[in-house]
Amino acid sequence: MKIRFTMDKITRDGNPVLRAQAQEVPFPLSEEHQQLAKDMMTYLEVSQDEEQNEKYDLRPGVGLAAPQVGESLQMTAILIPSADPAEDSDTPYFKGVIFNPVIVSETVGRAALETGEGCLSVDEDVPGFVPRSKKITVRYQDENGKTQSKTLRNYPAIVFQHEIDHLHGKLYYDHINQQDPWGIDDSTKYV
Numbered sequence: 214m215k216i217r218f219t220m221d222k223i224t225r226d227g228n229p230v231l232r233a234q235a236q237e238v239p240f241p242l243s244e245e246h247q248q249l250a251k252d253m254m255t256y257l258e259v260s261q262d263e264e265q266n267e268k269y270d271l272r273p274g275v276g277l278a279a280p281q282v283g284e285s286l287q288m289t290a291i292l293i294p295s296a297d298p299a300e301d302s303d304t305p306y307f308k309g310v311i312f313n314p315v316i317v318s319e320t321v322g323r324a325a326l327e328t329g330e331g332c333l334s335v336d337e338d339v340p341g342f343v344p345r346s347k348k349i350t351v352r353y354q355d356e357n358g359k360t361q362s363k364t365l366r367n368y369p370a371i372v373f374q375h376e377i378d379h380l381h382g383k384l385y386y387d388h389i390n391q392q393d394p395w396g397i398d399d400s401t402k403y404v
């Protein structure tokens with residue numbers, strides 16, 4: 214597999230592209246944007262494949278947003294492995310590049326990953342809970358420009374929110390309560 218994005222190509226915290234509002238992606242997709250989408254997904258595929266990754270030493274990721282490869286565009290690749298790890302299935306829970314996504318509804322109830330979040334663009338571990346909506350409905354365009362709508366809960370909902378944040382100049386630690394990083398209120402569930 215040919216790989217365009219290696220760790221040295223990933224933008225890191227401090228690069229202004231990560232704090233910018235990304236531009237909408239026009240349709241039909243240009244050839245350049247089609248290729249970008251493919252290359253972003255390749256990063257995720259290789260990063261999750263132990264054997265292939267030995268060669269490239271990528272940090273494993275379930276999402277990679279265009280600003281993380283220096284492109285201020287509203288597109289992000291998402292590859293969430295099968296929900297049931299015991300299941301001997303190669304079918305991922307979600308695999309796709311989403312364009313111009315909008316969260317059209319979200320629950321008041323919150324969820325946070327028990328171990329906090331990480332990000333390919335943040336080298337330093339910033340500890341603390343990242344409370345997010347437990348359930349969201351997201352509307353986006355697929356690579357053909359077709360509008361899609363998807364309702365997500367818990368872990369996948371958190372991944373989508375993390376990635377969509379990247380398109381609006383936000384990083385996960387912005388959501389951490391600096392006074393009480395591991396404090397959690399009653400309406401927040403661990404995932």
Ligand SMILES: [Zn+2]
Pocket residue numbers: 331332333334375379
């Ligand atoms: Zn990230």
